[in-house]
Amino acid sequence: YVTANRLGQPHWLKTYGKVQWAMMVGLIPPLLALFQQLSLISPVANALAIPLVSFVVVPLTLLGALPLFDWALPLAHWALALCMDFLQWLDRLPLAVWTQHAPPDWSIALGVLGAAWILAPHGFPLRALGAILLLPMFLVTPEKPAPDSARILIFDVGQGLAVAVQTAQHTLLFDTGPDFSGEADSGNRILVPVLRAMGIARLDGLILSHGDLDHVGGTASVREALVPDWIKTSMAADHPLLAGASSVRPCRDGDVWQWEGVTFEILHPGATSASRKQHDNDQSCVLRISIGTRHILLTGDIERASEARLLKQHPDKLPATLLVAPHHGSKSSSTHAFVFAVAPQQVVFTSGYRNRFHHPHPTVVARYARQGAELLRSDRDGAILIEMNKEDFSLEPWRRTHRRYWTHIAPE
Secondary structure, X not given: OOOOOOOOOOOHHHHHHHHHHHHHHXXXXXXXXXXXXXXXXXXXXXXXXXXXXXHHHXXXXXXXXXXXXXXXXXXXXXXXXXXXXHHHHHHOOOOOEEEXXXXXXXXXXXXXXXXXXXXXOOOOOOHHHHHHHHHHHHHOOOOOOOOOEEEEEEOOOOOOOOEEEEOOOOEEEEOOEOEOOOOOEHHHHHHHHHHHHOOOOOOOEEEEOOOOHHHHOOHHHHHHHHOOOOEEEOOOOOOHHHOOOOOEEEOOOOOEEEEOOEEEEEEEOOOOOOOOOOOOHHHOOEEEEEEOOEEEEEOOOOOHHHHHHHHHHOHHHOOOOEEEOHHHHOOOOOOHHHHHHHOOOEEEEOOOOXXXXXXXXXXXXXXXXXXXXXXXEHHHHOOEEEEEEOOOEEEEEHHHHOOOHHHOOOOO
């Protein structure tokens, strides 16, 4: 298609260049749709890597498989190592990768048409105008909440917690989920890609409820990619995850701020709480998010002692439209008195599928059910998207509204 309708025999180098151009342009729509990223160094990388691997590395490797030609294998290794060093140098360059929001579906369809138009053979009219059809993928950004509204996303991070709160002009992240391995964590595998797809390139605030790894495992990746303006936490100021942070503040009962009509209030821990231990569940930050008469309560891993303090200090601030269950639904939390005081219409248990802690505990689930709450679980319902304003409160469990054959729940 790209090299068709040409008179004569074009030079091989020109044909090779056209094929590379076609790959770069043709992949713009699917790469933005699937990954929200474009490699800006790929033409240079391919110009070296493809010929070197095709005409040097592979032939030397095949030659080295023959008797008496084992000397070819070190040469193949040397050539490949040289190529990798160059590619890694390219990858470290500023703006090596273009990262952006997820384009709307209609703009992807236009982008496919635009790419086909640009790459059409000679004789096709006004091919350069195909670039205009690519522009909506870059320029049409996701809609933000209106003033006096908030979009809350409770992530499905397995056994852990991460919640994003977006207002008209600000974004807050509450906890960063678990660490999976040395190179993979909730931050770089889930939170950063999803937030960037939502059009969020920077965080205005980051709250780390406490130091347990299932709540702060993705912090390093989030800090590197989304650079929060400030961090509130119950962890010690010298915690390694806070190293180099420009503005770290302790979570303290009484902290209140407002963004575009959305009120945020810290209810726990108190200024006179017991000594702050790095992994002390009862020192978890508790955040209340309010718009008018609608409230969401994020409780971290608080247990009975903290619940008792909240019942004593803030009985009027506990009732909530939606509650993220304390400590993933552990039996050490969600006492009868606390559940009765909060009286949530919906409760979300953030737990991993068949987790080793058996969260949420059946007695806790039954306790909320008796209270009349709608029960949601991240291990079964996936991520929970909430749209909240003064008049409306809508809730969308991802696996219920975006069913796939591979997400059927296996029997317990």
